[in-house]
Amino acid sequence: MNLIAARAGxxxxxxxxxxxxxxxxxxxxxxxxAATGWCEGCWRTLDEIAHWSSMDDPQRLAVWARVEQRIHDTETHRP
Structure with missing residues (x-):
């Protein structure tokens, strides 16, 4: 399991x-x-990174959920 996915839980x-x-x-x-547009460390988009400090907690949790989904989708589609 990816470290970020574990941290999300x-x-x-x-x-x-x-x-x-x-x-x-x-x-x-x-x-x-370049291929995904996600940070290789935290799996967020530039937009998510740029707006993080102005997000409220529900918005931040939504970002975490998208990060988890990205990791899941990537691991599911690996050869």
Missing amino acids: LVRAAVEKGLEPVPSPCISVCRMD
């Missing part, structure tokens, strides 16, 4: 227990993949 559980604010997926590996 931990974040979701912590938020359910009242953690605020929702932490960033950033792991300081900041390189954009």
Whole structure:
């Protein structure tokens, strides 16, 4: 399992227990993949990265959900 996917599950559980604010997926590996348009470290788009600081917690959780889905889709479609 991808480290970010595992972290997403931990974040979701912590938020359910009242953690605020929702932490960033950033792991300081900041390189954009030209083919996908996602950061190779946190799996976010440039738009998601740029707007993170102005997002509320539900929006941040939605980004985490998209990150999890991207990881799942990528791992599912590997040869």
